[in-house]
Amino acid sequence: MILVTGVSGGLGRLVLQGLTALSGPDGIEVVAGTRGGDGETARRIDFDDPASLVEGFAGVDVLVMISAGYAEDDIVLARHGAVADAAAAAGVRHVIYTSLAASGERTTLALPHRWTEDRLAHGPYDTTILRNGLYAELLGGLSAGSAGPAAETGVFSAAYGTGRMSVVAREDLADITVSVAAEADRALTSGGHSRHAGRTYELEGVTALGGTDLADLLTKRYGRQVDYHPTSLTDARTALAGHGLEPYQITHTLSLLSNMAAGFLEAKTSDVPTLLGSAPRPVHDLVTESATAGG
Template identity: 35%
Template sequence: MILVTGASGQLGQLVIEQLLTLASTKQISAEQIIAGVRDPAKAEHFKQRGIQVRKVDYEQPETLVSAFAGVERLLLISSSAVGQRVAQHQKVIDAAAASGVKLLAYTSLLHADTSPLALAEEHRATEALLLASGLNTLILRNGWYTENYTGGLAAALAHGKLLGCAGDGRIAFATRADYAAAAASAITADLQPGNRVYELAGDTAYTLTDLAAEVSRQTGQTISYLNLSEADYCDALVQVGLPQPFAALLADSDTGASKGGLYDASHQLSQLIGRPTTSLETSVAEALKG
């Protein structure tokens, strides 16, 4: 049995889809897939596809041990509650150990142990908890999602400028679907004892200037990259409606990218999924479709 936490989230739903694809090849069956969600009443679409649904609420730890009953492999998709992640993840790890889970996989951050991004702090702490748990663990250190940038292309097209504070930092981004495919592949592979770490990133690294140039090429509209200070970029994100803490986190991440924090050339992601990661050209074309 395989359980995916945060199954109704953007990444979680894609992981479920990838597991269903594997189910179609008879590697696993749909009945072996469990969607862990906070509100099972809102997950009827999973049940209709033969997937089990169980309540997994980090703030109700009593739900976790029963949710993990019979689960052999557990994918912990990192919580979206920045600042509360470590405590929430600890509850999942404790329940997994108590339930006899044989493999606990976790979606961490690229080069979390050395990353300059503020986001890495909670991931480093969670990785330490995993290593101390005694469980067999699989740490999937995901790089940046392409969608973190292509999701804002409408604003760039409206103003003729792509904003950021990453300078000439090279970012090896890949799509959520790429990372979901990696998670599904890793969690269904032959069980191995110990602790394994994957550094996952796109095959090719780009600067935000490269991204602006690709948008310009595909639209015929000149889009330039405007590199701001971290404070000014944070302010710009707040002005378009992002909450200040989240805007600050994104701006800090861009600054981290300028220091090489989102670059990797190991190609472990494409090796794990058995195909090249999604190209920038394809990702931009998909985003422009709307």
């Protein structure tokens, strides 16, 4: 049996859908986990409540552990550590964890992911680490503050410098997670271990976009010339302070901007095409949609 955590989230929902499509009398068995689970349609799985995990992981062979990164690091480490412990106690045989790709290594986001990878590596189960690239929607969201007004001003300003960010469609990440989880379940059912056991995959986007690329996309979207004006990290910090974000979100956002401007967020290689078995989905429309969603 496969359990997917976090099924109310964008990634978890897609993974559950994909695995459900493979389930049936002769297929795999999949169950949903979420903080709001009622025990009927979904199990209650709250990483902040270890008791829910011990009960929720009962009978689970393959755990698809969707990271729960929206909090300060000490909270994320405690919740991910609780999952590692509960999976061991429940006899889970293979844990698949959605981590962060290597291009994000120098960002503040990386620490809890690398800690979790290490923690899981010491567990009694097989592990597969899916190091997810940055979502296309993430770059769109970062760009949204200036992308909307650009329809009037003709100026797209952001603290991207000349850097670019490699971005990936969440659907591609979900498709890969589904195939890795299904393969793990089949391997366990036939008495073996998955070929993905012990593997770490870099699921980087194969397309990198920067400020000039965003301006070009907005030029097409608005049917008028939009030019990119790089701004400073100081200006970005000031602007973020007025957006009602949690303090840790400001830390992570500035870290992303700083890494992008320094050129670190552009990936060199990716395991996505091989694991997907087809060309990755195009990301330009996803970035434009999320950048202009509020306009």
